[in-house]
Amino acid sequence: MLNANAFHNVLNLIGLIVGALIAFDWTTLGLDPATAATVAGGFLLADKIIKLALNITRDGLTGLFKVQPPVER
Structure with a gap:
């Protein structure tokens, strides 16, 4: 099964890189610059x-609005 948290973290890293590319x-x-901004x-x-x-x-869909349970350690 796909680890959704790890996948989110990878997407966050990609977002960070793309954000840096936008600022370049x-x-x-x-x-x-308009082309680069459009792609990013x-x-x-x-x-x-x-x-x-x-x-x-x-x-x-309803899970998008539920209160998150406490994190288990």
């Missing part, structure tokens, strides 16, 4: 859609 000055490499924004949007789908698959 792409004009120094000759790339149009597409990755961020896909990241959020994947996370939402994963949560719905794991917890159901």
Whole structure:
């Protein structure tokens, strides 16, 4: 079975990298900043859609609004 928490962490890391790519000055490499922002924004949007789908698959629609149980240690 897929470890949903690990998958979320990987997506968070990808989001961090894409965020750094958005902040980078792409004009120094000759790339149009609007194109770079569009591509990076597409990755961020896909990241959020994947996370939402994963949560719905794991917890159901009503699970998105439930109070989280305490963390077990």
